[in-house]
Amino acid sequence: NAGVTQTPKFQVLKTGQSMTLQCAQDMNHEYMSWYRQDPGMGLRLIHYSVGAGITDQGEVPNGYNVSRSTTEDFPLRLLSAAPSQTSVYFCASSNVKAPYEQYFGPGTRLTVT
Amino acid sequence: GQNIDQPTEMTATEGAIVQINCTYQTSGFNGLFWYQQHAGEAPTFLSYNVLDGLEEKGRFSSFLSRSKGYSYLLLKELQMKDSASYLCAVRDEYGSGGSYIPTFGRGTSLIVHP
Numbered sequence: 001n002a003g004v005t006q007t008p009k010f011q012v013l014k015t016g017q018s019m020t021l022q023c024a025q026d027m028n029h030e031y032m033s034w035y036r037q038d039p040g041m042g043l044r045l046i047h048y049s050v051g052a053g054i055t056d057q058g059e060v061p062n063g064y065n066v067s068r069s070t071t072e073d074f075p076l077r078l079l080s081a082a083p084s085q086t087s088v089y090f091c092a093s094s095n096v097k098a099p100y101e102q103y104f105g106p107g108t109r110l111t112v113t
Numbered sequence: 114g115q116n117i118d119q120p121t122e123m124t125a126t127e128g129a130i131v132q133i134n135c136t137y138q139t140s141g142f143n144g145l146f147w148y149q150q151h152a153g154e155a156p157t158f159l160s161y162n163v164l165d166g167l168e169e170k171g172r173f174s175s176f177l178s179r180s181k182g183y184s185y186l187l188l189k190e191l192q193m194k195d196s197a198s199y200l201c202a203v204r205d206e207y208g209s210g211g212s213y214i215p216t217f218g219r220g221t222s223l224i225v226h227p
Binding site for chain 1: 144146154155156157158161200202204213214215216217218219220
């Protein structure tokens with residue numbers, strides 16, 4: 001199993017550009033989530049999903065969209081990048097039997113200039 | 114809402130024991146978690162406490178007191194590879210986002226020196 005994979009690993013965007021961060025898992029996990037991590041801020045939840053076709057907002061959803069058309073994939077879309085979205089983005093998944101044990105992807109380091 | 118507090122940084126010596134504390138204030142309680150995160154890497158799950166007491170897993174143990182809103186992570190026989198950030202996370206009755214997702218503290222950076 002590859003676990004949770006994220007692409008790209010690094011990305012530089014100009015203000016106003018849009019892009020999609022990809023996340024996929026091959027563990028057949030029902031739950032998936034997106035976090036951002038900033039220095040001194042800990043992990044903050046952006047969006048999450050409890051199954052295909054179901055998504056909801058977390059603590060900091062503004063400027064981001066998600067969709068969950070399949071169990072495996074959970075892409076995060078930045079609609080119009082802003083410097084405040086410079087961060088490290090982590091995708092995580094867990095299964096319904098042990099939802100607290102989240103498996104994290106390697107992260108995407110995004111810089112918006 | 115939730116308030117999770119843990120020290121920003123700690124240092125310890127290889128072979129020693131270190132205790133990383135975490136205090137929290139939540140509206141309801143539904144579990145406390147510890148994750149380890151090495152610099153530049155993803156967090157990895159260490160432990161989960163939902164009842165009071167000590168959970169031991171090899172060199173790592175996690176303790177919970179729900180009445181005091183307090184937990185600690187105990188690392189024994191420290192090794193250089195234990196240098197990492199340790200994240201305390203708490204799930205309240207409703208979850209910060211859904212019933213399963215905890216809120217993370219800012220993490221404690223542990224530096225182990227020879």
